[in-house]
Every structure is written in structure tokens, then in C-alpha cells.
Amino acid sequence: MSGIAAGSLLLTAILMTATGPTAAPLVPLPVPWVGLLLGFSVADRARITLRLHRECRAFSLTEVPLLVGVLAATPVAVVTASGLAVLTWQLWGRMPLRKASVNVAVALLEAAVAVAVTRVLVEPGPALDSQHWAAALVGVVAAMATRGLVVSWVLARVDGPTTWAMSLRALAVSLVFSGGVAGLTIAQMVLLTHQPAAGLLLLGPAAVVVLAHRAHVAAMAEGGRLAFVARFTTTMAAAQGHDSALRQLLDLVGQELGAGFVDVLQMHRRDGTMVRVRRDAGGLQVRDSLDVEDTAAIAGHLADLGDGEIVRSPDGHALSSYLASAGITDALLVPLGDHGNPSGLFVVANRDTGAPSWSRGDLEIAVTVTRHTGAILRSAELASSLSDMTAEHGRLLHESHHDPLTGLTNRRGLLRALAEVDDDSSVALLTIDLDEFKAVNDTHGHAIGDDVLRAVGLRLRAVSRSGDVVARLGGDEFVVLLDPSPDPLAEVVDRVRSTLAEPVIVGERVIRCTGSVGAAVGSVDGLMERADDAMYRAKRSRVVGARTNRSSSDA
Numbered sequence: 001m002s003g004i005a006a007g008s009l010l011l012t013a014i015l016m017t018a019t020g021p022t023a024a025p026l027v028p029l030p031v032p033w034v035g036l037l038l039g040f041s042v043a044d045r046a047r048i049t050l051r052l053h054r055e056c057r058a059f060s061l062t063e064v065p066l067l068v069g070v071l072a073a074t075p076v077a078v079v080t081a082s083g084l085a086v087l088t089w090q091l092w093g094r095m096p097l098r099k100a101s102v103n104v105a106v107a108l109l110e111a112a113v114a115v116a117v118t119r120v121l122v123e124p125g126p127a128l129d130s131q132h133w134a135a136a137l138v139g140v141v142a143a144m145a146t147r148g149l150v151v152s153w154v155l156a157r158v159d160g161p162t163t164w165a166m167s168l169r170a171l172a173v174s175l176v177f178s179g180g181v182a183g184l185t186i187a188q189m190v191l192l193t194h195q196p197a198a199g200l201l202l203l204g205p206a207a208v209v210v211l212a213h214r215a216h217v218a219a220m221a222e223g224g225r226l227a228f229v230a231r232f233t234t235t236m237a238a239a240q241g242h243d244s245a246l247r248q249l250l251d252l253v254g255q256e257l258g259a260g261f262v263d264v265l266q267m268h269r270r271d272g273t274m275v276r277v278r279r280d281a282g283g284l285q286v287r288d289s290l291d292v293e294d295t296a297a298i299a300g301h302l303a304d305l306g307d308g309e310i311v312r313s314p315d316g317h318a319l320s321s322y323l324a325s326a327g328i329t330d331a332l333l334v335p336l337g338d339h340g341n342p343s344g345l346f347v348v349a350n351r352d353t354g355a356p357s358w359s360r361g362d363l364e365i366a367v368t369v370t371r372h373t374g375a376i377l378r379s380a381e382l383a384s385s386l387s388d389m390t391a392e393h394g395r396l397l398h399e400s401h402h403d404p405l406t407g408l409t410n411r412r413g414l415l416r417a418l419a420e421v422d423d424d425s426s427v428a429l430l431t432i433d434l435d436e437f438k439a440v441n442d443t444h445g446h447a448i449g450d451d452v453l454r455a456v457g458l459r460l461r462a463v464s465r466s467g468d469v470v471a472r473l474g475g476d477e478f479v480v481l482l483d484p485s486p487d488p489l490a491e492v493v494d495r496v497r498s499t500l501a502e503p504v505i506v507g508e509r510v511i512r513c514t515g516s517v518g519a520a521v522g523s524v525d526g527l528m529e530r531a532d533d534a535m536y537r538a539k540r541s542r543v544v545g546a547r548t549n550r551s552s553s554d555a
Helices: 002-018 035-046 062-072 075-090 097-121 128-158 162-194 196-237 239-255 291-305 320-327 362-401 413-418 437-444 444-462 489-501 527-554
Strands: 046-054 053-060 259-267 274-280 285-289 310-311 332-340 341-352 427-434 471-473 475-481 505-506 509-511 515-522
Touching: 002 075, 002 097, 002 128, 035 062, 035 075, 035 471, 046 437, 062 075, 062 097, 062 128, 062 162, 062 320, 075 097, 162 471, 162 527, 239 259, 239 341, 239 362, 259 291, 259 332, 259 509, 274 291, 274 489, 291 320, 291 332, 291 341, 310 362, 413 471, 413 475, 427 444, 427 527, 437 444, 444 475, 444 505, 444 509, 475 489, 489 505, 489 515, 515 527
Parallel strands: none
Antiparallel strands: 046 053, 259 274, 259 341, 274 285, 310 332, 332 341, 427 475, 427 515, 471 475, 505 509
């Protein structure tokens, strides 16, 4: 960008040297340099906004003082007045040095082109005639074209070549507007030259144009607000949950209003703390808690805030501590939550450099979206609460039907599974009782015993099918419900016995623990009792077999 500024200054110097900086005005009109400077300063800020092809375009009125200066002032007066006016506004808006230098250099080049082209086409004369105003019209349009080409080239360098075509289309529209404004200015100059008193007749049309434009701008602003609220409502309605709604609020409002950042301060009514959620220009969402003093100040100010307020400066404000600590220079403050019972504060802060200060319309947008967001956030909180309640209910239901030690189904869960079996279905039930498990607890302790029970539960799951129910009824009693009954069932029983016979390793301990298994097949009615009887018969036969083996060994 420094090269653009340097090149513009060089061309300006060449054009000024060629035309003669102190050359006499083209027509003898009494236009002082201070008046010219004031005209450039006012015109640079006076913007006319028009909607063209569904797009809003803003045009300045710099053609007016430029045309007057080209005809009625020396070249150096026109160029210096134009450059000084732009420089003043750049400094006023605290524009970055590189950008300000380019804007000033382009303004100087624009004025120099207008002067040079006009003076090439016409010589000074005793009065304003058609040759003078025609040449001035061509010079002003050439100057505006030069400025537009330079700006388009800069945008293409910054944003990429795809913006070049768009910039040229905008330039074409701008030249049409500039030619129209220049033509009206010439008509007024001609009228004032021949009949100065007739200039009073221009006040009526000028007032009509101003009022019409104000109404047009207000209508566009209202239409823009309505369009934004509609777009905002649609986007927010699609937001999933509390956090998503907050992100959409921060993004959309920050982009629409041109805010440096947006804060949402939410009060936690349970503990009285206030959490800040910020999304800055970098798109980073920051969550932190405010200190006690700022929280108390904000909570107290919310009661007197009403619908909202515009803060021009943090100095002397009731929330000056928070505003200063957050780096806020100007802001919109809107309460969150129900009217009269706010739950937080919505802060749109630090408008972009060069943008106009906050207006009442901006505050109305912030109030509208905040009220809408408050309803969505409350709905999201309610949905979150219902989701938490559902999850809690599911957790309690799971705990009521499962054993806390092994995670297996408990007695209640087993009875529920049996109740869901069809009456005419044939199912199998295995009841398992660990042999001499009391000795494991007595020898190694209950903690080791619990590890053994968990290991047994895992092994029973491993040898069962995915649809089977493995349950622990308490102590060392386990049950496996096989639905439907496998064929042959004896193979399943053998697998269970084999897996129980394998030693359990807990740390450095190797614990051997066998189990007695009983099986019953048929309908659910009386199935548990039949399986228990089979298990007790297996346990007695194991005890009798063990005694017989010991007797044979003693003999």
C-alpha cells in the first residue's frame, strides 16, 4: 500500500507541475480557499445511500466542491483543500497510518487529475460559459474514474482478483452518479452566475430531496432491520441447545452491527456468580467469571436499565469498572431475560473504526434479538433440564435393575426379564453357586472376594450369547437366562463349569474357585425352583464325591 501512496503522490506532483500550481482560476468567481476546504470536509462526510439492484451503495458528494474548485480556484488551492479535508477525517477516525496515507494520496491525485484534464480542454475566460462547464464536467468524471480504478486495484491486491470485476461494476454505477451530481452543480452555478437571487428557488427542491433521502434511508434501515431479524429468527430457531444459541447470537449480532466484540453476561441464580461468554473478531469463544464487585454492580444496574441504553464512554458510568476492565469504549447494553426480572446483560461493544456511532436503531435491533434470544435460551435451558431429568431417570432405573459390584442384572432385573418371556416360549435357566466362596473371603479378605466375583461375572458374560441375561442374585449366586433355550444345553453347562474352574489371578494371588451349576428348561412358571433344585443336587454330588475321594485316599 505504501507503493500506491508513493505512486499517487508522484503523479500528483507531475500533473501539478504541468498545469502550473498557481495558475489563475478558469472563471472569476469569489470562492475563498477556506470555503473550498469546508466544502470538501462536509462533502466527504455527506453520504447518499441508494438501493440499486437489491444492493445498497453509498455515494459521497465530493464532486460538488471539486467542480467548484476546478473552475473558480487555483490548482494548488483545489489539491491542498481536498487533501487536507481527507487527512482531517482520517486523523479524526484514528485510521491506521498506512490506510490513511493511501486515502490522502488518492484524494490528492483525484483533484490533480480533475484540474489537469479541465485545463487541457479549456483556457481561462471572463465568465462561465458552456466550454468551461463542459470541460469541468469531463475533468471531474475523469478524476472519479481515476480514483475508482486505483481503489479497485487496491481491493484486487488485498481481496484477490475475483473482486476486480465487482469493483468495475461498482465504478460504472459511481460514474453515472458522479456525472449526475456534477451536472446539477453546473446548473446551479450557471443559475447563480446569471441570477444570484434565483438561488433561493433551489432551497425548496433541496429540502424536498433531503427529506426524501432521509425517508429513503430510514425505510432501507427499517427494511434491513426486519430482514436481519427474520434471518436471525430463522437461524436461531435451528440452533441446537443453549451453547449453540449463544454462538449464533454472538456471531450474527457482531457481524450485523459491526461490533468489535459481543459479551453475554449470565447470572447463576443459585450461587449469585456471573459468567461472561465473549466472541471476538478472531472468532474465539471465551468463558470466564466476573469478580464479585463487577457482578454486584451489574446486578444492581440491571434493575434501572429498562429496555437498554447506549454508552458513549465508560467514564462516570455505573459499570465503569467492568467497562474499563473489558476494554469497552462505547457499547449497547441490553438486559437478558424477562422484563423486570433480568437474568443477565447483553453487551455489544467497540464499533468498527470509521463506522458511525451507535444509534437508536442499533439499540432497537439489539433489544429485539435479545428478547428473542432470551426465549430461545430459556427453551434451551428447559430442554436441557428435561434431558438431564431423563438421563437421571435412566441412571436410577439402570441402578435399580443392576448389581453395583459386577454390573450384572440383579434380582429385580432378572424377574423383569422373566416377566417379558412369552408363556409358550421354552427358555433355559442356569443357576450357579460358587463352592466354598466363604473360605476365599476368610483367607484373602472381602476386597479380594469382590474381585473374584467381578471376574466370575465377566467370564459368564463371555460364554453367554448377546441376548442372554447374566444376573447376580447376591453373595456368590449367579443366574444365566438363555432365551431361546440352546440345543444342546449340556454344552453350555460344560462351558460354564470349565470357565469357573479356571483360577482367578488378583495381583500376585492365584485363587481357585469352582462352582456348582444347575439347569432347567421349559416355561417360565416354576423355572427358577427347578434350576435351584438341579444346582443343589449338583452341589451335593460334588460334596459326596469329594468325601469319597478323601476316604479312598485315607485307606
